[in-house]
Amino acid sequence: MLIKEEFRDARLYQRFEHIIIIILTAMIAVIVVVAVWNLSLKILFGLILSGNLDPSDYAIFQAVFGMIFTVIIALEFKKSLLVIAERRENVVQIRSVVMIALLAICRKVIILDIKETxxxxxxxxxxxxxxxxxxxxxxxxxxxRLVNTS
Structure with a gap:
């Protein structure tokens, strides 16, 4: 994050961008907390206490891991926003975006119904x-390679 001196010296757009990133990061953090809470309730009350937790049932497996992957995608997205806020190298930013895409595609594969695809x-x-x-x-x-040449 920009420290106070850097924030004062930053141009107007950089300040605006930094504030937006902080707001988005906070919003995603709230969404992740709510998603984990809902996931916990669904697994605890919806599956375990009702006796419906059958690990061999592919539909339950799809639903649970689909929800878990959604939380992981949100966490990775929040992490990429923090990387932008810290102004790290562009390569790291590209890797974060690609990682989010890979996670989203993997989530799609997990929740995919093979019989209907x-x-x-x-x-x-x-x-x-x-x-x-x-x-x-x-x-x-x-x-x-960049790290090795430094």
Whole structure:
């Protein structure tokens, strides 16, 4: 985060951007807390206490892990906002965005009903995972080269 001296010296747009990032980060933190609370209640009361928690039931597995991945995506998004606020290198920002995309696609794969999905859609999802995976790998390698040359 910008310290007070840097904030005073920052241009108007940088101040505006920093304030917006702080507001968005706070909003996402509230959303994550509420999502974890709701997830806990659904698992505890909706599944465990009612006796419906059957790990072999794929629909329950999809629902629970879909909700968990949603929270993880929100946390990664909050983390990427904090990276922007701290003004780190652009490579880190790109990796964060690609990581969010990968998590979102993986969530889609987890909640996907295989019985009702045609092969072309599964192939498209595989390509959608492969493309950001390659980008993530390339940016990671690029970041490691920057660290090694420093």
């Amino acid at each position: 045609d092969a072309l859609q599964i192939f498209a999802l595989a390509a959608a995972i492969l493309a950001p995976g390659i980008v993530y790998r390339l940016t990671r390698d690029s970041d490691q």
